[in-house]
Amino acid sequence: MSDDRETDSASESSYQLGRHKKSPSSLTNLSSSSGMTSLSSVSGSAMSVYSGDFGNLEIKGSIQFAIDYVDTLMEFHVFVAQCKDLAAADVKKQRSDPYVKTYLLPDKGKMGKKKTFVMKKTLNPVYNEILRYKIDKQSLKNQKLNLSVWHRDTFKRNSFLGEVELDLETWDWDNKQNKQLKWYPLNRRTAPVALEAENRGEMKLALQYVPEPFSGKKLATTGEVHIWVKECIDLPHLRGSHLNSFVKCTILPDTSRKSRQKTRAVGKTTNPIFNHTMVYDGFRPGDLKEACVELTVWDHHKLTNQFLGGLRIGFGTGKSYGTEVDWMDSTPAEISLWERMVNSPNTWIEDILPLRMLLIAKLTK
Incomplete structure (x- = not known):
């Protein structure tokens, strides 16, 4: 591929x-x-995390993912399963070319960013990808996971389709249900406002x-x-x-x-x-x-x-x-x-x- x-x-x-x-x-x-x-x-x-076009497309749909910390590997895993009912960047043909991007905040640099592949011509992309972070568990508890969905056009311009943010400091890592796949509604842009403060x-x-x-x-x-x-x-x-x-x-x-x-x-x-x-x-x-x-x-x-x-x-x-x-x-x-x-x-x-x-x-x- x-x-x-x-x-x-x-x-x-x-x-x-x-x-x-x-x-x-x-x-x-x-x-x-x-x-x-x-x-x-x-x-x-x-x-x-700030680059791209915000506010140009309707924010709708949801994303299914799960998170887990693997102690034996000392890795934080984000399993991105799929999205559904995303906004259409190409309104005429009712389709987008979406991908998912994750950040560990407030580390917005290269070490804190991971991305899935781009899925072409779909509003219901299936990824089934694991995004891995090499990080000790104590440091992870001081982070937030920002997960955002983007459309990338043929000129490699990016349009924001929505995001989800989880506070890892308050996350219950011992709850087995928290390791299961869940659907989360996509929200409007929120992270830059919080980070700017x-x-x-x-x-x-x-x-x-x-x-x-x-x-x-x-x-x-x-x-x-x-x-x-x-x-x-x-x-x-x-x-x-x-x-x-x-x-x-x-x-x-x-x-x-x-x-x-x-x-x-x-x-x-x-x-x-x-x-x-x-x-x-x-x-x-x-x-x-x-x-x-x-x-x-x-x-x-x-x-x-x-x-x-x-x-x-x-x-x-x-x-x-x-x-x-x-x-x-x-x-x-x-x-x-x-x-x-x-x-x-x-x-x-x-x-x-x-x-x-x-x-x-x-x-x-």
Whole structure:
């Protein structure tokens, strides 16, 4: 059987996808420098629980599944049996191409996500698949199981068909009836609202705009933006092991690799101190109105990186160089820091900002 699984995970290398790469700006040629060696390339995953189209299709139908913890294997099993009476993504032909996706929350990264195969042209798909998680039972009791049903079209776009969420902390694992297959009605989107309310910690940082940096060359006037990542405070501890966090920075709309800089990883603390300065040049005065500093915090592991929270610091206008973009969504506190930096050139402007969930744009070619 061919693997027709949906592929919507957002790795660090693809985290910028969906943003506009072309702009009439010198920012497309940003150069960057840093006082520290960047981390080696790692493949992380983040926030795909938020990706896709919500609210476009009617939520109806139900799903049959069972869960169990196998002590001998130290594995959590989700047996996805079937769905019935799903909404039709293709209204004319009354059919969908559904698959089931599961997450262990609040771990929304690659380690916490599993998927079934896509079943074609049906509103009553039968899967009979076991989705397995290698996790100790005590850690599992701090999780929630989010199980969602999606339609995937021929262009690999995903449409939400409903979800079910189980609180594993209150689950009776000794009740044999809880190990049997049960039907659950599919519900409207609820998980992102609950996750958004989580405390994701804070970042202490300072910004400085240098309009005319010292240079012996006679070039067109472009300035620099300096970003001093000082520390993070009360980061969420989402896994059983110690945090090993680092911060990544990108200046949007530039999505090229040379726009990305990282701090070193700081381990075994929820209050890491980085004291890392990143410098981006090529800023004309007008670019400050169109650009956005994106800072994201990650928990670094050997196999995957867990997204912890982020900031987008800019004017938050929703547009960049006349084009509507989803990443120009700065909060009032983030806007305030950017405005103070722009209005006070050659001066470090410091603040402590709450980290938040960042919605990821879908892949566009």
